Amino acid sequence: MRKYLIKLARIMVFILLAGITFGGLSSCQSxxxxxxxxxEAAYNIKVQQAKKDLIAMLNGxxxxxxDEQFKRLDTIKSYNIDDQQVxxxxxxxxxxxxxxxxEAERKAEEERLRKEEAxxxxxELAKFNVINERFxxxxxxxxxxxxxxxxxxxxxxxxxxxxxxxxxxxxxxxxNDYDRPTTAFRFLNYLKDIKSYNFAVESVKRNTEGKIxxxxxxxx
Amino acid sequence: xxxxxxxxxxxxxxxxxxPAAAQEPLNPQRKQxxxxxxxxxxxxxxxxxxxxxxxxxxxxxxxxxxxRAEELFMQGSEIGVSSLLRPQIAYYGVRKYFERLMRLNYSxxxxxxxxxxYVSDLQRQPDGTYVGVITVFQKFKGYxxxxxxxxxxxxxxxxxxxxxxxxxxxxxxxxxxxDVLLGDMRVKETQK
Numbered sequence: 512m513r514k515y516l517i518k519l520a521r522i523m524v525f526i527l528l529a530g531i532t533f534g535g536l537s538s539c540q541s542x543x544x545x546x547x548x549x550x551e552a553a554y555n556i557k558v559q560q561a562k563k564d565l566i567a568m569l570n571g572x573x574x575x576x577x578d579e580q581f582k583r584l585d586t587i588k589s590y591n592i593d594d595q596q597v598x599x600x601x602x603x604x605x606x607x608x609x610x611x612x613x614e615a616e617r618k619a620e621e622e623r624l625r626k627e628e629a630x631x632x633x634x635e636l637a638k639f640n641v642i643n644e645r646f647x648x649x650x651x652x653x654x655x656x657x658x659x660x661x662x663x664x665x666x667x668x669x670x671x672x673x674x675x676x677x678x679x680x681x682x683x684x685x686x687n688d689y690d691r692p693t694t695a696f697r698f699l700n701y702l703k704d705i706k707s708y709n710f711a712v713e714s715v716k717r718n719t720e721g722k723i724x725x726x727x728x729x730x731x
Numbered sequence: 732x733x734x735x736x737x738x739x740x741x742x743x744x745x746x747x748x749x750p751a752a753a754q755e756p757l758n759p760q761r762k763q764x765x766x767x768x769x770x771x772x773x774x775x776x777x778x779x780x781x782x783x784x785x786x787x788x789x790x791x792x793x794x795x796x797x798x799r800a801e802e803l804f805m806q807g808s809e810i811g812v813s814s815l816l817r818p819q820i821a822y823y824g825v826r827k828y829f830e831r832l833m834r835l836n837y838s839x840x841x842x843x844x845x846x847x848x849y850v851s852d853l854q855r856q857p858d859g860t861y862v863g864v865i866t867v868f869q870k871f872k873g874y875x876x877x878x879x880x881x882x883x884x885x886x887x888x889x890x891x892x893x894x895x896x897x898x899x900x901x902x903x904x905x906x907x908x909x910d911v912l913l914g915d916m917r918v919k920e921t922q923k
Contacts, residue, residue, distance in 0.1 A: 681764030
């Protein structure tokens with residue numbers, strides 16, 4: 512009888528152990544399945560978000576800056592998503608962003624050059640202010656004597672009274688159209704007669720003494 | 732022989748191309764600039780006429796301005812003079828007109844030009860010259876030594892303008908310019 516009881520106890524222990532073993536295994540398997548499902552869901556969300564972001568970047572409907580878009584594109588690329596649509600979108604977006612970046616850089620360079628040119632021109636114009644003011648002084652003189660005094664002073668700018676004066680009436684495609692050329696003396700007297708100065712000095716050529724040897728004006 | 736043939740063909744080609752180039756119209760921006768330049772010359776003339784006619788202008792200044800005003804005209808141009816006191820219109824050479832204007836028998840003269848505008852747009856001629864007509868209205872007032880207005884009229888005048896593209900050497904380079912010259916100034920009507 513005792514022998515029988517011992518055998519029974521062993522069988523019970525065995526059943527218990529088997530129960531524990533098989534029960535635990537089954538629980539582990541369902542946990543793995545759950546984890547796999549969760550991972551798959553997370554991956555799908557990631558893929559869908561990547562597609563959404565790529566399409567937005569492609570259509571230009573995102574508020575991101577150029578740098579933020581490149582950062583997001585790099586992040587998406589780092590996912591190594593094995594999806595043909597995502598791969599195609601990455602190629603297109605990368606192409607678009609690269610083109611846009613190059614265009615933005617070109618525009619920025621153009622703007623920089625334009626500002627540089629404008630500053631240079633402004634500096635040049637400032638250099639001509641003295642001449643422009645003297646010419647305006649002739650035009651606005653109150654009497655013939657006053658105008659003649661202004662003309663004498665203005666003539667000091669020139670190498671001779673016969674220095675050619677060119678008046679630009681129009682600029683088309685970088686080519687100047689001129690009025691009939693005149694001389695410094697005649698031009699200064701013209702200002703006295705017409706009593707208005709609607710010009711600006713465009714360029715001057717000077718001799719070694721700094722005197723003007725050719726003057727180019729533009730109509731304002 | 733072959734060279735001569737090629738030369739003849741080349742010359743013929745040039746002769747065929749040249750008239751076409753001469754007919755090439757001005758682009759609108761350039762046309763506007765040339766139109767404005769011609770109007771500007773007429774406005775300059777109006778200021779010269781005011782200076783020459785004014786009794787306040789020193790004699791030497793008036794003569795200098797006559798020289799400048801004369802340069803605005805083509806050689807041989809004539810200027811019409813009308814009066815409410817006689818039916819006929821007298822035409823004078825440019826210089827003579829200005830000299831008469833300077834010596835008008837009034838103590839004070841006021842001349843004002845207004846409504847200066849094209850009546851006929853600049854049209855390209857076969858020789859490349861652009862020709863147009865600009866109309867002006869001139870208000871003339873003559874006063875006696877007591878300062879009383881003794882004569883006044885308003886005259887409508889048509890001025891023919893000629894604009895031609897020319898080139899000249901300046902500082903060793905060829906400079907293209909538009910040469911505007913005024914032609915006859917005809918009286919169209921005179922009113923009080």
